[in-house]
Amino acid sequence: MQLIESxxxxxxxxxxxxxxYGVGIFSTNPTKSGLxxxxxxxxVFVDGEIASTALFIVGNETIEFFQSEENKKEFDFDLKVLFEDDFLAIIYKPAGIVVSGNxxxxxxxxxxxxxxxxxxxxxxKPRPVHRxxxxxxxxxxxxxxxxxxxxxxxLFENKEIQKTYHAVSIGKMEESGTIDFPVDDKKTLTHFKVLKTVSSERFGFLNLVQLSPKTGRKHQLRKHLASLGNPILGDKQYYLDNLILNGKGLYLHASTLQFVHPITKENLCVSENLPKKFKKIFPH
Structure with a gap:
């Protein structure tokens, strides 16, 4: 057996x-029936002993979730690894594939x-720590x-990991600013800076925008740009009428991660170039 989560x-x-108690504590097995x-x-082991469904948790125990070798799922898919040591890795996720799930x-x-x-x-087992x-x-x-x-x-909880995104937005925008439009009735904050703008026959203007989220709500960047009236190109959920681009996907890219390595204390700053579809709009 292989230890998956602790x-x-x-x-x-x-x-x-x-x-x-165990419902939701393991990301790879979050449901009560699955647990x-x-x-x-x-x-499932508690303090090194095989657990039973009759066991009660009283506090301060260590709960471990294992995976049997015969149930191990391996998806044959090549990933670009940008950084790796014995503790963590940073990989490039292409658009059009989910991080985890059923x-x-x-x-x-x-x-x-x-x-x-x-x-x-x-x-x-190596696993993603965010989505x-x-x-x-x-x-x-x-x-x-x-x-x-x-x-x-x-580090994520303490907002000590800086993430930078790039997006292509629709319409005329201010050169820079801060968006604090609430998401799910919770406080949010995103700084933005327009790097380039080109005119477009269909969309009026298209902007290459650098985004620095200071909070991490679901769809925060997509909702924030849409709240300005400048939705992300290719977004079919937050859009303006008659300005939906089909067949090219969402023009949103997580380009940089910067943080202090929690074990080695090394300053890490890893970036990945913009996808080709971005460069077709902004070639230089």
Whole structure:
């Protein structure tokens, strides 16, 4: 068996059954029914012992989720690895593929053949520590050990990972600014800067926009640009009437990740060039 995820239980006010407490703590097995099946198959351990569905969690335990070798999914898909060491990796996710989920064709299922197994004692199956939307291309951060995954999640929580995106927006825009339009009734913040603008017969103007989100809500950048009246080219969810571009995908790219490596303390800044479809609009 291979260790997939590990979870440290905090102090609890009262005991709770494992199959109730464990719902949602493992990203690769988030549902109650899935967790119950895993427990019955002997794939869940508590403090090093095989757990049962009758077990109660009282606090401070370590819960580990394993995967049996025969159930291991491997999606044969080549990924571009931009950085890798024994603790983490940064890969390029093409547009048009999901990061993880119930389908077989996911980045998660392609990591095994593209990422080297860590030699650390707490090595786990490499897995993404954040998400990019299905139509978005760009950089994706991968954790390779339990300690690095916990540390990377903490960096995200503390907003210590700087992400830069590039998008092509529709219509005339201010040269730069800040968007604080609420998303899902929560505070959000995105800084933007227009790098280039070209005239377009169909769309009026198209802009190459650099985006620096300071919060991380679902579809934040797409909603923020749409709130200005400048939706992202190719967006079929947040758009202006009669200005939908079909067949080219979404023009949104996660171009740079910058942070201090949580284990080695190295300053990392990894970037990936804009996709070809961007360069067709802005060739220089």
């Amino acid at each position: 979870h440290k239980v905090l102090s609890l006010k009262k005991p709770i059954r494992l199959q109730d 119950k099946k895993a427990i019955k198959k002997g794939l 389908s077989f064709a996911t980045i998660d299922n392609a990591l095994f053949q593209n990422i080297k197994k860590s030699t650390q004692s707490d090595a786990v 990019l939307d299905y139509p978005t291309s760009g950089l994706l951060l991968i954790g390779k050990t339990n300690s690095s995954i916990i540390a990377l999640n903490k």
